[in-house]
Amino acid sequence: MQTNLRGRSLISDLDFSKEEVETVLDLAWDLKMKRAMGLPHAYLRDKTLGMLFFFSSTRTRCSFESGMAQLGGHAAFIDSKVTQISHGDTEKEIGAILGRYFDGIAIRHCTWAVGNRYLNLVHETSRAPVLNMQCDDYHPHQCLADLMTIMEKKGRDLCHKKMVVSWAYAETYRKPNSVANSLILQMPRFGLDITLAHPPEFKLKPEMIDEGKALAKKYGGSFEMTDNMEEAFKDADIVYAKSWGPMLTTSNDEEGAAITKKYSSWIADERKMALAKPDAIYMHPLPAERNVEVTDGVIDGPHSVVFDQAENRLHAQKAVMALTMC
Numbered sequence: 279m280q281t282n283l284r285g286r287s288l289i290s291d292l293d294f295s296k297e298e299v300e301t302v303l304d305l306a307w308d309l310k311m312k313r314a315m316g317l318p319h320a321y322l323r324d325k326t327l328g329m330l331f332f333f334s335s336t337r338t339r340c341s342f343e344s345g346m347a348q349l350g351g352h353a354a355f356i357d358s359k360v361t362q363i364s365h366g367d368t369e370k371e372i373g374a375i376l377g378r379y380f381d382g383i384a385i386r387h388c389t390w391a392v393g394n395r396y397l398n399l400v401h402e403t404s405r406a407p408v409l410n411m412q413c414d415d416y417h418p419h420q421c422l423a424d425l426m427t428i429m430e431k432k433g434r435d436l437c438h439k440k441m442v443v444s445w446a447y448a449e450t451y452r453k454p455n456s457v458a459n460s461l462i463l464q465m466p467r468f469g470l471d472i473t474l475a476h477p478p479e480f481k482l483k484p485e486m487i488d489e490g491k492a493l494a495k496k497y498g499g500s501f502e503m504t505d506n507m508e509e510a511f512k513d514a515d516i517v518y519a520k521s522w523g524p525m526l527t528t529s530n531d532e533e534g535a536a537i538t539k540k541y542s543s544w545i546a547d548e549r550k551m552a553l554a555k556p557d558a559i560y561m562h563p564l565p566a567e568r569n570v571e572v573t574d575g576v577i578d579g580p581h582s583v584v585f586d587q588a589e590n591r592l593h594a595q596k597a598v599m600a601l602t603m604c
């Protein structure tokens with residue numbers, strides 16, 4: 279152990295140093311092994327986690343809830359709609375009061391320009407750590423599971439492995455860009471060569487790009503950008519292609535949908551995957567829009583690691599909870 283994370287919140291990916299992330303991963307692998315062996319690991323007996331959701335979830339809810347139970351504690355699912363938030367409970371009340379009931383407060387709030395601010399305001403008044411289950415800016419627990427999965431498939435030394443973080447077409451709603459942000463901030467610290475690909479209207483926040491580039495320089499990797507999906511996939515070791523919304527271009531849903539329609543060719547398909555290295559892995563946080571964002575052949579094919587990635591949410595989050603809530 280190189281670190282003490284007790285009482286610490288995880289809201290942005292960079293809230294934990296690189297060494298602290300390595301500690302999280304070490305513990306995550308230990309917990310994964312203990313679960314495989316059926317060994318008890320009740321590090322959070324009698325502890326409770328309040329999980330406040332402003333947005334739907336499958337993996338995040340289930341993995342946090344199951345993880346707390348496996349650690350000997352209890353997780354309470356709280357749908358924001360059945361709280362008094364709409365009748366006056368502010369971030370201050372949520373932090374001050376839930377922080378006294380619970381040993382950790384986990385929140386998912388993805389509303390653009392609202393979610394991250396909400397989590398930080400709760401953090402200001404909470405005695406207990408605040409864990410980000412996805413906001414408009416970051417999805418740090420997803421990113422920890424992604425990093426864990428990449429290391430399992432490619433080894434712990436990731437220096438100069440080429441990772442493509444690509445936008446992909448989707449037809450339903452304006453998805454948050456938090457996964458892409460988290461990837462371009464966390465992965466450069468592990469020496470990966472990042473290629474960020476998106477159509478011009480799907481840019482990420484300039485301050486995120488600048489920070490990702492600075493981290494790539496600091497840790498000896500590279501950071502390139504392109505608006506050509508095929509070009510990005512060439513010789514990639516890791517392909518991470520998912521949709522996000524054109525929030526920085528327009529706040530108008532109709533205009534956003536019209537822009538998105540122009541890019542239906544941005545699908546992760548077999549032809550593009552063939553441009554990557556033969557042993558490249560395909561990643562997606564799920565849910566994916568099948569045969570829109572990614573073909574069945576790719577997501578169910580030999581390159582895909584999406585179920586290992588989803589499983590690792592459980593182990594990575596258990597490690598964060600055990601370290602911050604003990």
Ligand code: CP
Nearest residue numbers: 335336337338563564
């Ligand atoms: N990847 C992810 O966060 O999944 P859910 O939206 O189902 O929680």
